[in-house]
Amino acid sequence: MATIKNLQQQLELINHNPDADCDRELSGCYIGDLLSWVMAHAFSGCVWITIMSNINVAAVASLTDAACVIMAEGVQPDQDLLDRVKRDDIALFTSPLSVYEIAIKVHDVLNA
Amino acid sequence: MDKIHLQYNVDGEDFTLAGEASSDVRRVLRKLGFDGDTIRRAAICMYEGEINMVIHASGGVIDVYIDPDSIEIIMADTGPGIADIEKAWQEGYTTASQTVRDLGFGAGMGLPNMKRYSDFIDIETELGKGTTVKMIIKTRS
Ligand SMILES: Nc1ncnc2c1ncn2[C@@H]1O[C@H](COP(=O)(O)OP(=O)(O)OP(=O)(O)O)[C@@H](O)[C@H]1O
């Protein structure tokens, strides 16, 4: 099964929390920006792709037990969010690619 | 196990603290050995309620009572109250401001999520006085 590390390498993601555990296996992918919606539909072990960048991203990621978060389209995390993902051991990445391009690549990694 | 009581004051001004109380309850439930599904449901219900207190009601008090077979969450605020509770229950209904929407809130999914993930939910609200949300999450083993 693919891990966060595989994903990071294949997508050339920028890692914003080098201390996070990147050996965790991935169970699928969820895409969304409306936090309550994501809260209802994201699932344990998923890769969550979003363009949200504020501190609430950390709470949603940990409550849904997402494996990692990818912030797409070149969006950069707020300082609050950076501090929180470090405190809570959440893997957070950024990518200049569009949500669509990332989704295709995530699909390839999950099915490799 | 005796009933455990936890209490949190939710600051309505501070968005950076939103979600802290639910994260703490999640930690406690984990330590007590509750199963993953129960923890997830309780944490989601509490997070949605906590955020509502912050974005719609400028804060409040949360009491959590933990039993081996159920978690009871009581969230009381002295905010504006809910004008039309029938509408508020509907998926997609929101009165969230643009500022709050820019943060990713305002899908109108908070109350539907709380209903979906709790085993019991009751809301008492009075315009100009405030809102109290009571939820019970039962373990399913
Ligand atoms: N504690 C509260 N005090 C006052 N109004 C509330 C409270 N909780 C909910 N509401 C009202 O009910 C509406 C629906 O709440 P709900 O949580 O379902 O959606 P939301 O908070 O607007 O968006 P989301 O939860 O998806 O971010 C809110 O927009 C608001 O008008």
Ligand SMILES: [Mg+2]
């Ligand atoms: Mg809400």
